[in-house]
Amino acid sequence: MARTSPTKGFVAREQHRVLLTVHALLMITGLLACAFLNRVYSPERFWVQWVALAWAVLFLAHLAVFSRETIATMGGRRAKAVEGQKR
Numbered sequence: 001m002a003r004t005s006p007t008k009g010f011v012a013r014e015q016h017r018v019l020l021t022v023h024a025l026l027m028i029t030g031l032l033a034c035a036f037l038n039r040v041y042s043p044e045r046f047w048v049q050w051v052a053l054a055w056a057v058l059f060l061a062h063l064a065v066f067s068r069e070t071i072a073t074m075g076g077r078r079a080k081a082v083e084g085q086k087r
Contacts, residue, residue, distance in 0.1 A: 008072035016066045023062055027055050 006014075031052055038048040 012073045
């Protein structure tokens with residue numbers, strides 16, 4: 001029987017992909033804004049790298065969660081069948 005709707009795993013992976021893309025775009029936009037503010041209001045002191053470092057850590061944490069949850073949704077029936085054969 002043909003499937004008429006996407007699987008739960010596919011929907012979860014798609015949602016994570018969209019959220020990660022939004023996070024990356026917000027990060028780039030935010031860092032550009034911070035770089036502009038740094039250049040305009042305090043050009044003698046370069047502080048934007050600390051914002052970039054903090055945001056990169058948050059992005060990598062988000063990526064780790066995304067990767068872990070995405071991998072958990074893969075395999076489905078095939079993984080269960082292989083697990084059943086091992087017993």
